[in-house]
Amino acid sequence: MTFLNAAASPVPQLVFERSAGYWETVWRRFLRDKVALGAALVVLFLLVLAILGPWLAPMDPYQSAMLKRLKPIGFEGHPFGTDELGRDMLSRLMVGARLSLFMGITPVVCAFVIGSLIGITAGYIGGWVNSVMMRTIDVFYAFPSVLLAIALSGALGAGITNSLISLTIVFIPPLARVAESVTTQIRGRDFVEAARASGASAFTIVRVHVLGNVLGPIFVYATSLIAVSMILASGLSFLGLGVKPPEPEWGLMLNTLRTAIYTQPWIAALPGVMIFITSIAFNLLADGLRSAMEIKQ
Amino acid sequence: MTLAHDDRDDRAQPMLSVRGLVKHFPLKKDLLGRGAGVVRAVDGVSFDVFQGETLGVVGESGCGKSTTARLLMQLIAHDQGELVFDGQTVGSKSLPLKDYRRQAQMVFQDSYASLNPRLTMEDSIAFAPMVHGLPEREAVERARDLLDRVGLSPQRFAERYPHELSGGQRQRVNIARALALQSRLIILDEAVSALDKSVEAQVLNLLLDLKEALGLTYIFISHDLNVVRYMSDRVMVMYLGQVVEVGDSETLFKHAAHPYTQALLSSIPTMDPDRRTETPPLAGDPPNPINPPSGCRFHTRCVHAQPICSEKMPVLAPASHGQQVACWMHVAGAAHTAAPAGPGRVPNQEAVA
């Protein structure tokens, strides 16, 4: 019997150590991408703001002062000016981060869970089950997201919870589609066939072989939806269907500062700038994640 | 490693018996139901595999050898036909699918696609035993032992990921994985085709060593005729979803009976610069299994074709040197000028293994 010794390892240094796993490699690649790193820092900053906003804000965001309405940027004691009710803009922007980000992230997280469940199941089972599930999803997908969000919110009624529900429903179809598409690809790969050939149950195969390969891409796509969710939430608040005054929320602030465009355009634009920065940061983060995950063999 | 299964040492009974396997894939119809066709990937394939042998399977694109492999593994269900393993029908109460899967395993062509990029080598190998109830610790131990058996030192390779190994190393892991359930039948579907020649030689040697040590039976599918000749005891030639010739490996290569087999063998590039090939033995491309020719499927490209060939399909019958061939030229008394004289009867429709 001659058992040949295998060829020398292609990476001679790491002989006895555990080598870098997939996620470690992704992490390292991500760290080298300066743009993505910058975006990640901005997102981190925003999250910190969201959590600590109320404590870090210099003034009470609800305190109105009729004598100090619509003061410009750089006004004494109000670095970012005041809004139409004399409330400090800086404080409102900082405290508003919490609600705005909450409205952005929560629906996406919920839709990620539900959409992945639907999509992975449809993708793995295939055949007519897949067709039925995905075509049903397509019905919802056919509606433009803004209209769907408004329609659902209108039907459910105004308020934060209802707008969260309607936004979640809006995001389930695109996430389910991505999940189904990625799962179908993985399903056809030889290693899944090999797992089937070993007699494993579908559930085990999905758990061990499919999930690890599929959740990554779905997650990246979901990250890019956060920005959309924020904008839609802002839109709903703008229309009076989401957050109600006097809560500081960037979309709502855009609405209430509408008329100030003629007198204090910079103040009126500020909440929009925050939304803009947040969307860009999340989008770049999603892009960076996607590049880091594309490990070419 | 001792065999854990009931090993019937009965030479006369084949280990695996395949009868009348058929698999058609429907093509998509358009809205009005037109244009429906069927890809007749495997169209009536019968053969036996005996304990301890290596059965080579050759054929070109569209011949159905990969589909046959998947049917044998029951990765896809056959439309007609039956599989009998050790005398028991696969999928029946006496041999449920899960038990059959412990006995027969497969190694695929693409060594990278065959491994989950997120799992370490030992996890990939240990997966199947754990599915069948082995506790994790023992499964991992078995995985490490198998890595050693295939020539990969466990300390260096057990916790690696697929992208860190070379093609040859990955294929060794795939072989180890196929052995993890102590299977007796291993189907190798172009397992060495994607490897460099020098690596291929190492892996072929490994396969031979393992076969001897563990008493394995191989079905060796390949397009490389030299390698098939070297590895196989018997060889089966497929064309357009059917078996056209099957027999002892050396006999087939020296005295090929079927015109397609002859053409295939003459297509092997020469190694002698003074004796280069002058004319290609066969013109055109391998045909599409969507609308196969009537009668003998090869008749459209066969230099010996005669009217009978397009009218009636020949079945496998004994030929002059002991192999089985599906060709009217070898059927005694057939309406072909080259057929041997006979009592005018066409042999029994049952193919004899």
Place this chain on the structure above:
Amino acid sequence: MTTDSPTPAYVDIRQLQVTFTGGKKPVQAVSGVDLRVQRGEVVALIGESGSGKSVTLRSLLRLHAEKKTQISGQIRVGEHDVLQLSSDQLSQFRGRVASMIFQEPLLALDPVYSVGQQIIEAIRRHEDVSEDAARKRALALFERVRIPSPERRLQAYPHEMSGGMRQRAMIALALACQPQLLLADEPTTALDATVQIQILLLLRELQKEMGLSVIFVTHDIGAAVEVADRIAVMYAGRIVEEGPARTLMREPRHPYTRALLQSRADGALAKGQRLETIAGSPPDLTDLPKGCAFASRCKMAVPACDATRPDITWLDDGHSVRCLLAQSQQVA
């Protein structure tokens, strides 16, 4: 023996070095290749993955990404100095003087244009002819490469054709502007056996008819023997042995060539006899050894092999080897 043949070669590659700088460490894909191809001669470059054969071939058309590749040395094709061509001149050079056929036609042909359109476009880019005239030439080309029903097939899209026909279409495209040099990068590797032999014979025929010089890259020695006049064996970025096909097959001198020929599964082997294998694995191209790249795997290596890279040793009949042992045998 001579190092320069009396007539200047049509293709003259001298001291070609190609390094890829894209990754963490630079990859030394080709480290000093000298190759000469005469007019009307077919040279096969054989080797395994990582040997540098495809990289060498692609350098002839400068197909590598400019930013991530460092090329040095000299490549002359006819009177063109390939490495010094401007991008306009390179455009003229490609297709007109030298063209290439690839392993997978589906990847090399544009899927959204019919093959006829692609050939017509190629012709009209290099020559000032009318569309009609170009179409006639395309038809003639299809007939030459033996595509059945050529008029109909001109309008077919790549995915509608079978593998063998696609490869013929690609050959037609490559020959559309009557180049002098044809570069073939594993053109038959992905084909079935009966189709492969057809394509190999077609290439041989066309080459003779048109007097083309051909450089044919493959890992299949049999394919090389069917088409080539001369064969060059590459290992780790260098040509280790080169000579007429007959000589190389009958009397290989380099240990790698010998090992390669011996490790083939062959009908002559007895059943169950193990194949001769080459121990070890190809070297890391980011970290090439100082001496002979094959020394660590060579059965006949001596300490001197690790110290210096062997120079070329000319044996008779245009047969050359890079091996210290061959050198010493010659002197003796």
